[in-house]
Amino acid sequence: MHNIMEILSLVLVSSLTIHFTQAADKHVYSYPYEFIFRDAKKTWWQARDDCRGFKAELVKVDSADITKMLVDNYAGDPHLWIGASDVVEGQWIWMDGSDASYDANWTHNQPDNYGGYEDYAIIFSNGKWGDLGGESLNTFVCQKGPVYSNMYELAFREEMLNWTDAKVECEKANETLAKIDSADLNSLITQNMQSKVNRWFGANDIELEGGWKWHDGTSVPFRGSTQYQKW
Numbered sequence: 001m002h003n004i005m006e007i008l009s010l011v012l013v014s015s016l017t018i019h020f021t022q023a024a025d026k027h028v029y030s031y032p033y034e035f036i037f038r039d040a041k042k043t044w045w046q047a048r049d050d051c052r053g054f055k056a057e058l059v060k061v062d063s064a065d066i067t068k069m070l071v072d073n074y075a076g077d078p079h080l081w082i083g084a085s086d087v088v089e090g091q092w093i094w095m096d097g098s099d100a101s102y103d104a105n106w107t108h109n110q111p112d113n114y115g116g117y118e119d120y121a122i123i124f125s126n127g128k129w130g131d132l133g134g135e136s137l138n139t140f141v142c143q144k145g146p147v148y149s150n151m152y153e154l155a156f157r158e159e160m161l162n163w164t165d166a167k168v169e170c171e172k173a174n175e176t177l178a179k180i181d182s183a184d185l186n187s188l189i190t191q192n193m194q195s196k197v198n199r200w201f202g203a204n205d206i207e208l209e210g211g212w213k214w215h216d217g218t219s220v221p222f223r224g225s226t227q228y229q230k231w
């Protein structure tokens, strides 16, 4: 009986552990970036390395849009690490070395370099910043972008052209009309269609009526196909 209890408690402990370590990261797509709200508390340096594991960096809060996105998606922690630091005291820089002082939105009495060692920036739920020592544990936001940087970049062209001319325009710029072959890409494009209602993309049945193809010659899946299509 004792053994059974022991086994049961082990099973309970291990299932709790599995539950506890399942990351509930939040991904926010805002063209051309992906922001990852990590469900983990880390030192600033651990957070930086964690982001790099996603081929990302700690978030660069260099626009009102990004500040708003952070505030809107705030997970409820008191503050989040961002990618600004002043290892050289008073010279705040981003991960890419660019000047962060113009973007800074310090809250009252910050940065105060309290204790002489606060060299890393946090953002509060109201969008204001503070400085903290790098060893304190905080959740953080990684920024990855352009979202599909290892595959392609999207360009939204505003000229009104017929399909053939649009294709030629793209080719002149070493681009192709979009091949929308995933739900992610379809929603990324529709989210970022700001001005005009309709846009050309790369599907066509020029060669054979009903034989829809992409520019690279591969077939556009038929309605009802298990491959991505949205007829």
Ligand SMILES: [Ca+2]
Residues within 6 Å of the ligand: 086, 089, 090, 113, 117, 118, 119, 120, 131
């Ligand atoms: Ca400092």
Ligand SMILES: [Ca+2]
Residues within 6 Å of the ligand: 110, 111, 112, 113, 114, 118, 130, 131, 132
């Ligand atoms: Ca401080």
